[in-house]
Amino acid sequence: MTTLLERLSQDRRQLLMDRSVSGRVGATLPESDVPHQPLPEEGLLRDTLDFPEVSENELVRYLSQLSQLNFSIDHNFYPLGSCTMKYNPKVDDEIASMPGFAEIHPLQPDATVQGALRLMWELQQRLIEITGMQGCSLAPMAGADGEFAGILMARAYHQDRGNTQRNKVLIPDSAHGTNPATANMCGFEVVTLPSDANGNTDLEALRFSVGDDLAGLMITLPSTLGLFDSNILEVVRVVRDAGGIVYGDGANLNALLGRVKLGDLGFDVMHSNLHKTFTQPHGGGGPGAGPVIVGERLLPYMPTPVVNRSADNDGNLIYTLKAPPQTVGRMGAFHGNFGALVRAYAYICTLGDQGIANISHDAVINANYILSRLKGYYDLPYDRSCMHEVVFSARNLKREHGISALDVAKRLIDYGIHPPTMYFPLIVEEALMVEPTETESKETLDGFIEVMRAIAQEAQDAPDLLHNAPHDTPNTRLDEARAARRPYLRWQPED
Amino acid sequence: MLDTIGVDSVDELFADKQQQHRNPTLDLPPPMSECDLKRYFGELATMNKTPGEYACFLGAGSYRHHIPAIVRQLTSRSEFMTAYTPYQPEISQGTLQTEFEFQTLCAQLTGMDVANAGMYDGSTSLAEAVLMASRVTRRTRVAVLDSVSPAYISVLRTYAEPPGITVDVVSADNPELNEDTACLVAQQPNFLGYIQDMQAIADRAHDAGALFVVYADALSMAMFTPPGDCGADIVASEGQALGVPPTFGGPYVGIFACKQSYIRQMPGRIVGRTVDSQGRTAYVLTLQTREQHIRRERATSNICTSVALIALMSTVYMAANGRHGMRRAAELTYQKAHYLASLIGGIPGYSVVDGGVFFQEFAVQCPMPPSTLNERLLEYKIIGGLDISEQLQNGMLICATEVNTREEIDAFAAALAEIGTTV
Numbered sequence: 047m048t049t050l051l052e053r054l055s056q057d058r059r060q061l062l063m064d065r066s067v068s069g070r071v072g073a074t075l076p077e078s079d080v081p082h083q084p085l086p087e088e089g090l091l092r093d094t095l096d097f098p099e100v101s102e103n104e105l106v107r108y109l110s111q112l113s114q115l116n117f118s119i120d121h122n123f124y125p126l127g128s129c130t131m132k133y134n135p136k137v138d139d140e141i142a143s144m145p146g147f148a149e150i151h152p153l154q155p156d157a158t159v160q161g162a163l164r165l166m167w168e169l170q171q172r173l174i175e176i177t178g179m180q181g182c183s184l185a186p187m188a189g190a191d192g193e194f195a196g197i198l199m200a201r202a203y204h205q206d207r208g209n210t211q212r213n214k215v216l217i218p219d220s221a222h223g224t225n226p227a228t229a230n231m232c233g234f235e236v237v238t239l240p241s242d243a244n245g246n247t248d249l250e251a252l253r254f255s256v257g258d259d260l261a262g263l264m265i266t267l268p269s270t271l272g273l274f275d276s277n278i279l280e281v282v283r284v285v286r287d288a289g290g291i292v293y294g295d296g297a298n299l300n301a302l303l304g305r306v307k308l309g310d311l312g313f314d315v316m317h318s319n320l321h322k323t324f325t326q327p328h329g330g331g332g333p334g335a336g337p338v339i340v341g342e343r344l345l346p347y348m349p350t351p352v353v354n355r356s357a358d359n360d361g362n363l364i365y366t367l368k369a370p371p372q373t374v375g376r377m378g379a380f381h382g383n384f385g386a387l388v389r390a391y392a393y394i395c396t397l398g399d400q401g402i403a404n405i406s407h408d409a410v411i412n413a414n415y416i417l418s419r420l421k422g423y424y425d426l427p428y429d430r431s432c433m434h435e436v437v438f439s440a441r442n443l444k445r446e447h448g449i450s451a452l453d454v455a456k457r458l459i460d461y462g463i464h465p466p467t468m469y470f471p472l473i474v475e476e477a478l479m480v481e482p483t484e485t486e487s488k489e490t491l492d493g494f495i496e497v498m499r500a501i502a503q504e505a506q507d508a509p510d511l512l513h514n515a516p517h518d519t520p521n522t523r524l525d526e527a528r529a530a531r532r533p534y535l536r537w538q539p540e541d
Numbered sequence: 542m543l544d545t546i547g548v549d550s551v552d553e554l555f556a557d558k559q560q561q562h563r564n565p566t567l568d569l570p571p572p573m574s575e576c577d578l579k580r581y582f583g584e585l586a587t588m589n590k591t592p593g594e595y596a597c598f599l600g601a602g603s604y605r606h607h608i609p610a611i612v613r614q615l616t617s618r619s620e621f622m623t624a625y626t627p628y629q630p631e632i633s634q635g636t637l638q639t640e641f642e643f644q645t646l647c648a649q650l651t652g653m654d655v656a657n658a659g660m661y662d663g664s665t666s667l668a669e670a671v672l673m674a675s676r677v678t679r680r681t682r683v684a685v686l687d688s689v690s691p692a693y694i695s696v697l698r699t700y701a702e703p704p705g706i707t708v709d710v711v712s713a714d715n716p717e718l719n720e721d722t723a724c725l726v727a728q729q730p731n732f733l734g735y736i737q738d739m740q741a742i743a744d745r746a747h748d749a750g751a752l753f754v755v756y757a758d759a760l761s762m763a764m765f766t767p768p769g770d771c772g773a774d775i776v777a778s779e780g781q782a783l784g785v786p787p788t789f790g791g792p793y794v795g796i797f798a799c800k801q802s803y804i805r806q807m808p809g810r811i812v813g814r815t816v817d818s819q820g821r822t823a824y825v826l827t828l829q830t831r832e833q834h835i836r837r838e839r840a841t842s843n844i845c846t847s848v849a850l851i852a853l854m855s856t857v858y859m860a861a862n863g864r865h866g867m868r869r870a871a872e873l874t875y876q877k878a879h880y881l882a883s884l885i886g887g888i889p890g891y892s893v894v895d896g897g898v899f900f901q902e903f904a905v906q907c908p909m910p911p912s913t914l915n916e917r918l919l920e921y922k923i924i925g926g927l928d929i930s931e932q933l934q935n936g937m938l939i940c941a942t943e944v945n946t947r948e949e950i951d952a953f954a955a956a957l958a959e960i961g962t963t964v
Contacts, residue, residue, distance in 0.1 A: 059822060061645070073609040092770075095649070100860060105861055109639065113621050115634035117633070144582065145586070145593060145594075146587055161584070190833070223837045224833050226833075227836075229838065304565075305555055329848075375698055384792075392578060402569060414546045520631070524818075525815045536656070
């Protein structure tokens, strides 16, 4: 028997179609102010549109209540490794919604959007300076899209030289899944490189893997183990000597800002996840932006468009959208995720020269502080100082108390903290990857450390508390296998 | 904190880095205060000629429509805006349930069985549809009607050619397919704005054993027979028209819908319904074994994002307008565009291309190069249509929607007439 309370709580989760009442509408539209134009013949027109009918008030209440079922960076600490969930300054949202940015149409003539183009050009220049590269295209719409653009450029570079036999891309075993997926989308064969005992690239395996069929290497620096590869100069040299392109996955750029420029190390191309390093509210999974920044060898191949600056006869600066001479083409219909570019550039302007370098300073101290204070409570697979993130392993808890990384993660939710990245990188058993970012205070870190220590103790004293976590959430653990076995992907009328 | 870590300075933590490349100079401007920041970006923003201040008649893939206030209000909530990707479903039901709503609305709008949670934009959604058609049919050519937007064909080439798929641009009047053709791609309305007989094109595709992939304008589907009722196997669309400001081209959200039988070949995030350990309904990311973080190089795509916040904007827009509001917004748009076409058709020197029924945009042959015309129109505070002289001599693609007032439309026609007499 369902109690009234239970029923009301279910009702709050009712879908729009089940809330629909004929005749209700949540938005108003004007009356037509033009002479009536005859509609086309009936046969071309849609019979009915099976959409919900809800009032504005109902819609606002439904979605506001739903929103409260989420954790978010404005409410919770997100020590989410590899995701760089830093605080997003509110002023950037205000700026991005200025009508002069939000309302402009992507196909307006260049002369009518000089402010937007100048903003893009300046952002290109800042990214080039920060990474030590030569050119930049802001077109890719996400990190994975930037990877795609980068590997397309490597492909075009080899094809241009008639080296079509170069069909292999090397990828370390610690890499994000997007790297191999990207190489495959570009028609390359993926060769996985092992890491050595210190978490660096295994140089012997690398030397063995390079040859005339090498197209390039995709490498994340610092690696997803949160470690700076101390062999990196040698890695770059080996790949370049073999004729390969060195691609840098910029997911962990936060650790490098003002410390090292990938261009100086000999990288040919990298992408920057602007939404991570230079902030953009994550939005529950996008939007982001993934500009590519390239060295000299790949300049002609950048995706289109790129913003150029020149002077007219009177010396006025003119900004124009241009296609690089041998461009790999268009990544999307227009010029990239401009709204995200505005936010990222505003963030860079706020920080300025000193602020940018402080990011890596604070991010690295914060991660090492957590490392030092949780060492001994959780296994540390690579016992050396880390960069902006630290990878622990729950294998000691698993062995001794049957507690998995998943259990630790879910128990953190009870304490109001978003779980760290789990089971990644794949080469670490029961991985818990923690990235505090530079925007968190020492007090927040101490609170997290206290909770993590308490959970390690609970693993010993009350393991079921962890197995059954989370306890105080709108839903307990979900039957994910059932969702995949019997896919139910939309509302259906028989419900 | 350094004491706890056991180092004297932060530089020791960076000691791994190659000495000669450590701490490079960073030639950037000094920091800006919030006050300076708003002033500087405000200046940049005012250097643009902004629609609203200017009457604007551009479309071609990005459309201006009225966006109800609740769209911005609801999507600005921190709980939606600053949440992470919902990998932890117990604390992400808000995002997951709204994504499920988006999938439902997109499936119903397109007339298809299922939709995913969103792609980067309409053009990449179309490109991924073609890759999927190739996986499903195990064929390696794609036929694209020459009436599809050149920009979309260009994106399609970016995606299709590296994995070895050949793009054949074929005549819309008589598309030639062969036994290697994985799919036939059509755009509805076509690039020039005209409605085509989709069932006839679908039959051509299916007769050749190919799938029928349709790129459909989002709002037009509220008024015209949707692709799902005309034999489409996969439908891509641009969600921008549904509640998203033009924002100089992005971020937008791509709609991706298909038949139920292809769900395990779909790209992108998909949300499914399930139950929790206490038997209560809940939503979760599902069919993840298709995706890059599990399947790596054998994934259906490298995409990670579903552009969730923009998808939410479209969800709120579709839900607020609902069954009748969507149709009304579409019909108002139709009224404005047809009124404008009727005026332009009466101006000496201009002719509206007779391509049949159109929805919100149409092609016009002008008495002078459209670039010159557009430059002159700025004096009247009007941003004219898109220069398509590469497709049509002195051609301009002109769009009007419900946000264009009669006053604006009359002024546009009058300006065209006035400038036309100066040829």
